[in-house]
Amino acid sequence: xxxxxxxxxxxxxxxxxxxxxxxxxxxxxxxxxxxxxxxxxxxxxxxxxxxxxxxxxxxxxxxxxxxxxxxxxxxxxxxxxxxxxxxxxxxxxxxxxxxxxxxxxxxxxxxxxxxxxxxxxxxxxxxxxxxxxxxxxxxxxxxxxxxxxxxxxxxxxxxxxxxxxxxxxxxxxxxxxxxxxxxxxxxxxxxxxxxxxxxxxxxxxxxxxxxxxxxxxxxxxxxxxxxxxxxxxxxxxxxxxxxxxxxxxxxxxxxxxxxxxxxxxxxxxxxxxxxxxxxxxxxxxxxxxxxxxxxxxxxxxxxxxxxxxxxxxxxxxxxxxxxxxxxxxxxxxxxx
Numbered sequence: 001x002x003x004x005x006x007x008x009x010x011x012x013x014x015x016x017x018x019x020x021x022x023x024x025x026x027x028x029x030x031x032x033x034x035x036x037x038x039x040x041x042x043x044x045x046x047x048x049x050x051x052x053x054x055x056x057x058x059x060x061x062x063x064x065x066x067x068x069x070x071x072x073x074x075x076x077x078x079x080x081x082x083x084x085x086x087x088x089x090x091x092x093x094x095x096x097x098x099x100x101x102x103x104x105x106x107x108x109x110x111x112x113x114x115x116x117x118x119x120x121x122x123x124x125x126x127x128x129x130x131x132x133x134x135x136x137x138x139x140x141x142x143x144x145x146x147x148x149x150x151x152x153x154x155x156x157x158x159x160x161x162x163x164x165x166x167x168x169x170x171x172x173x174x175x176x177x178x179x180x181x182x183x184x185x186x187x188x189x190x191x192x193x194x195x196x197x198x199x200x201x202x203x204x205x206x207x208x209x210x211x212x213x214x215x216x217x218x219x220x221x222x223x224x225x226x227x228x229x230x231x232x233x234x235x236x237x238x239x240x241x242x243x244x245x246x247x248x249x250x251x252x253x254x255x256x257x258x259x260x261x262x263x264x265x266x267x268x269x270x271x272x273x274x275x276x277x278x279x280x281x282x283x284x285x286x287x288x289x290x291x292x293x294x295x296x297x298x299x300x301x302x303x304x305x306x307x308x309x310x311x312x313x314x315x316x317x318x319x320x321x322x323x324x325x326x327x328x329x330x331x332x333x334x335x336x
Contacts, residue, residue: 027102027123030109033116035080044123049095065091065099083108083116089126101127155179177244201225201269204232205260208239212252222262225269231325234302235271238319241295242273250315251275267323275315 021028027044031037037055045051050058064072068090079086085107091099106121155176162172202224209218227235246252256277263270299306305320 027125028121029123030118030120032118033080035076035118038118047092047094047100047123047125060092063093065093067091079106079108080119083110089130092123100125101130151179201227201235201262201271204236205239208236209243209258209260212243212247212258217252217256218258218260220260222260223264223269225262225264225326227269227321228325231302231321234298234304234325235319235321237298238295238304238306241298242317246275251277265320269321269323269326271319271321273315273317273319274311276313 022042024041025043026041027047028039028041029037029044030039037058037060040048040050040055040058045055048058048060048063061069061073072088072090075086075088085105087103087105089101089103092102094100102123103126104121104123106119109117109120111117158172158176158179162169162176165172202220204227205220209220212218243252246258250256251258252275254277256275259274259276261272261274263272295306299319302325303322304325305318307318307320309316
């Protein structure tokens with residue numbers, strides 16, 4: 001009996017799907033309700049060196065690295081028993097005997113009546129990516145160690161020079177404070193920017209201002225955004241300098257209060273620093289002292305713009321940070 005047009009289309013579609021699944025470079029697989037292999041596409045068969053005819057007898061668990069077997073088995077058994085998706089990474093022995101790190105992403109399959117049929121998934125070789133991340137972490141830790149030692153040596157040299165020149169003690173104390181601010185901003189950069197532990201803007205502001213927070217004198221509000229490493233370093237140093245100045249001469253030196261807000265404007269980030277109850281004559285926003293020069297230099301280094309003025313009796317400093325200093329994943333979240 002000749003095929004109907006429907007039968008021909010159905011067969012053509014089936015063959016097209018099979019060609020796609022066999023040809024993709026990703027390693028695709030299907031398992032039954034007991035965890036046994038039902039199907040491995042060409043990429044997965046070549047990885048394990050399994051022929052198409054031997055799939056039903058192949059035990060994939062025997063290729064798992066012994067140190068990863070328990071964790072993988074626990075995740076797999078849990079997902080199978082709960083009929084839920086799971087993701088995990090483990091080392092598997094390739095057909096040439098070399099262990100490779102595979103990232104597994106799997107989902108449960110169900111029949112039309114809702115009966116659990118097993119798992120389907122994709123394995124992605126992430127060996128080079130993980131090795132690169134480990135190298136970056138080692139280099140970052142080494143750089144951090146060397147930089148901390150450098151700051152310590154500079155501090156020790158300044159301390160010795162201060163003792164030898166007691167008449168210049170006030171200047172050395174001021175310089176020591178600024179060195180500490182630079183050191184703190186560098187540490188914030190390592191902890192907050194571009195690393196797995198990277199945290200958003202509000203956490204950076206809160207941590208920098210934590211030593212000055214008393215009661216509810218400091219409020220933070222606005223959008224919550226991640227900065228690049230360079231942007232984080234620059235902003236941390238700017239906030240350190242502003243807080244130090246406020247504690248000496250501004251609202252934090254008396255009974256005033258401080259409000260910090262952040263907003264997006266044409267893709268740029270505007271961080272607005274407002275001091276209420278700040279002595280205007282002492283906290284002159286147009287001053288040309290070292291602190292103001294340091295602020296301007298730091299802002300220029302990250303491509304930011306600083307404006308200082310008085311609005312409704314409050315000292316207002318606006319820090320406009322360019323879009324280039326922001327991470328791509330900008331979040332429009334509100335916090336207070």
